[in-house]
Amino acid sequence: MSNNGNLKLAIQKSGRLSENSLQLLKNCNLDIEKFNDRLVVSIRNFKLDLLFLRDDDIPEYVQDGVAELGIVGQDVLYETKADVKVVKKLGFGRCSLRIAIPENDDLRDIEDLNGKRIATSFPNILRDFLKQNKIDAKIVNISGSVEAAPSLGIADYICDLVSTGNTLKLNKLKSSISVLESEAVLIKNKNLKNHSDKYQIFLKLLSRIESVLNANNSKYIMMNVPKNSLNDILQIIPSLKSPTVLPLADDESLAVHAVIPAEKFWEIVDDLKSAGASGILLLPIENIII
Numbered sequence: 001m002s003n004n005g006n007l008k009l010a011i012q013k014s015g016r017l018s019e020n021s022l023q024l025l026k027n028c029n030l031d032i033e034k035f036n037d038r039l040v041v042s043i044r045n046f047k048l049d050l051l052f053l054r055d056d057d058i059p060e061y062v063q064d065g066v067a068e069l070g071i072v073g074q075d076v077l078y079e080t081k082a083d084v085k086v087v088k089k090l091g092f093g094r095c096s097l098r099i100a101i102p103e104n105d106d107l108r109d110i111e112d113l114n115g116k117r118i119a120t121s122f123p124n125i126l127r128d129f130l131k132q133n134k135i136d137a138k139i140v141n142i143s144g145s146v147e148a149a150p151s152l153g154i155a156d157y158i159c160d161l162v163s164t165g166n167t168l169k170l171n172k173l174k175s176s177i178s179v180l181e182s183e184a185v186l187i188k189n190k191n192l193k194n195h196s197d198k199y200q201i202f203l204k205l206l207s208r209i210e211s212v213l214n215a216n217n218s219k220y221i222m223m224n225v226p227k228n229s230l231n232d233i234l235q236i237i238p239s240l241k242s243p244t245v246l247p248l249a250d251d252e253s254l255a256v257h258a259v260i261p262a263e264k265f266w267e268i269v270d271d272l273k274s275a276g277a278s279g280i281l282l283l284p285i286e287n288i289i290i
Ligand SMILES: Nc1ncnc2c1ncn2[C@@H]1O[C@H](COP(=O)(O)OP(=O)(O)OP(=O)(O)O)[C@@H](O)[C@H]1O
Pocket: 012, 013, 014, 015, 016, 017, 053, 054, 055, 056, 072, 073, 074, 075, 076, 093, 094, 095, 161, 162, 163, 164, 182, 183, 184
């Protein structure tokens, strides 16, 4: 790889985190060349190279400084026990590492794991979890298709990632105890601060990422309200800052604009209508610089 002074960010080449990782970077206005099967791609308009890797390799590469930054799931990060710094949770790749058991089985409490064989691709996380809970169970280490282990007779239970639960259902398993709640995180090499040029590039990239994450979580709401309902409406809006109130031509109504947490919209829309708001518009926001 050329030593071009660019910061290097490792992301998953192909898998659950790939699309969201690329989309986050595109939303940061980074111009990513079509990468086809290349493993290293330079960004045209920013001093950044992207490395496309297996996700399991990312924490160690960042620890060793092969890449200064990485995007990886917390599950993989903790499993590898790499010595890196978590910079930011990224809000995608949410899943949960869980003990799952056959549909017709019953796990009343965690003590029932004693003496069981549990198949997993996360032996380190599972070992720590069992130790913390003083459980004596056998860990069966499998690298993939863990859900098949109980029906193959090689384990009683499994410990694997669950999101919708569909994979468990297909394999006649049901979710039980949560071992770890995970999402994608931005990680960085611990010595990055000592490389002042690259550290400056990192700070610029981080401020773009933060502005995109803020924007993803927020929406711009606009509505018309009768003048005498203004106070009621302002009470309902969970605005991040004071809303903007503008006069309208008809002299009876006002326009109210505000930035709100995206998840609040459906909670407040009926109250807004009851209080007299009309023509309610909800718009996406690209960036918020605080
Ligand atoms: N069902 C899911 N829903 C949401 N996020 C998930 C789900 N499964 C896994 N993840 C997250 O995505 C990460 C990558 O999962 P993926 O299944 O693509 O890994 P992989 O098959 O090991 O890929 P690789 O080939 O890169 O090693 C996981 O570490 C986890 O953080």
